[in-house]
Amino acid sequence: MKILVTGGTGFLGSHVCELFRDKGWEVVAYDNLTKFEYNRAGFKDEVRDYNLKFLDSIGVLTIIDDIRNLKMLRKAMNGSDLVAHCAAQPAMTIAIEDPQLDLEVNVQGTLNVLEACRDKKTPVVNCSTIHLYGNGLNKWLNDKNKTHLRYEYGTAISEDFYPLLSGTLSPLHASKRAAELYVQTYADTYNIPTTNFRLTGIYGQRQFGGEDHGWVANFTIRTLFNKPIKIFGTDKQVRDILYVKDAARAFFDWYKHGCPSGTFNIGGGEKTAISIREVLDLLEEMTGKKSTIEMLPKRHGDLWWFVSDYTKAEQAFGWHPSVVPSLGLVPLIDWIQQERKLFE
Numbered sequence: 001m002k003i004l005v006t007g008g009t010g011f012l013g014s015h016v017c018e019l020f021r022d023k024g025w026e027v028v029a030y031d032n033l034t035k036f037e038y039n040r041a042g043f044k045d046e047v048r049d050y051n052l053k054f055l056d057s058i059g060v061l062t063i064i065d066d067i068r069n070l071k072m073l074r075k076a077m078n079g080s081d082l083v084a085h086c087a088a089q090p091a092m093t094i095a096i097e098d099p100q101l102d103l104e105v106n107v108q109g110t111l112n113v114l115e116a117c118r119d120k121k122t123p124v125v126n127c128s129t130i131h132l133y134g135n136g137l138n139k140w141l142n143d144k145n146k147t148h149l150r151y152e153y154g155t156a157i158s159e160d161f162y163p164l165l166s167g168t169l170s171p172l173h174a175s176k177r178a179a180e181l182y183v184q185t186y187a188d189t190y191n192i193p194t195t196n197f198r199l200t201g202i203y204g205q206r207q208f209g210g211e212d213h214g215w216v217a218n219f220t221i222r223t224l225f226n227k228p229i230k231i232f233g234t235d236k237q238v239r240d241i242l243y244v245k246d247a248a249r250a251f252f253d254w255y256k257h258g259c260p261s262g263t264f265n266i267g268g269g270e271k272t273a274i275s276i277r278e279v280l281d282l283l284e285e286m287t288g289k290k291s292t293i294e295m296l297p298k299r300h301g302d303l304w305w306f307v308s309d310y311t312k313a314e315q316a317f318g319w320h321p322s323v324v325p326s327l328g329l330v331p332l333i334d335w336i337q338q339e340r341k342l343f344e
Contacts, residue, residue, distance in 0.1 A: 002026040004080045007087030011207040014051040015248040016084045017060050030076050032066040067109035073116040083124045084251050085113045091212035092301050095172035106175035114186045123193040123259040126183045129176050130200045135303045136166030156309035170301035193259035200267035200308050204244030205335035223283045223291045233298030235277040240268035240307045243328035246321040257317035267308025268321045
C-alpha cells in the first residue's frame, strides 16, 4: 500500500507520514520546503529541514516540488492508494496580506491534487478548517465576564448545526470553502472517494508554532524561553484543541472504513475544550514558568470560540480523539526542551 502526503514535511503532514509508515505503508511526502512561514515566525534556517530529516530517518521519500505543478503531482501520485492533502496556506494573516498566494495554494493546489487523482479514482482526504463555520460565533463572547464560555453555551458544533461563513470574512474563508466545494464536486461528478476534514487547533511535537498559526506550540515555546506572548482581543478564546497523533489517526481510520465521502469535523470535542487563559495556566503549572502577556486589539476574521461535535466521524469511520490537553502538552514540552538549540 502506498500513500502520498502533500505538505508531508509540515507539522500534521509529518505525523500522517509517520503513522502510515508505522502501519507498513510505502510513504511519499510531497513538499515545496518553503521557508516563508518559518522565517516569518523568527525560527532558525535549520528548522525548515527538521521534519525532512526525520522523514528520511524513517524511510519516507520526499519529492521537493509545489502542488501548483500539476505535471509533477501526476508523477508523484503514480501507484498511490491514498492521498492525504495536507499542503495549504493555513494562516488568516497571510491570506489577508497576499490573497493571490492564498487562492493559488488553497484552491488551484487542491484542484491539481484532485485532477491528479481523477483517472485512477484515488481516494483523497482534504484538510479543511473549522474556520468555515464563521466568526459569527464571536457574539457569545461579548460578555467579558464569561471566563468558561463552553460551560455557559454548552453545545458542540456539528457539520450542519451552524450556517457556514457567518460573520466577517477573510480570503482564507473563501479559499478553504472553495477547496471544499471542489472536493465535493469531484466526488459527485467523477466518482472519486473524497472527504473534507474540518480540523480544529492541532498541537504536538514537531510543531514550530508562530503568531500566524500553531498557537499552542507558540505559547509553549515562548513560555519555556521567557519570551512575551501576544494575545489578540481576549484570553477567553476557546478551542477544542486536538493532539496531533489523534488527528493523524483520522486519515487511517477513514481509509480503513471504506473512504466514506462527505465532510467531517475532526476536533477534540468538549473534553478538550480549553481557553487561552487555561492553556497558559497549564503551562505555568507544568513548566514552573509564568508567561509574559502582551494584550493587543482583536484581529480581522478571527474565530473566538469553537468546540467540535465529531459524532459524524465517529459513526462513519470509528474515529474519536483520546488525548486531553493536560496529557498532550507533556510530549510537546519534552520535545521543545530536547531540541532547545532550535529555539534559543
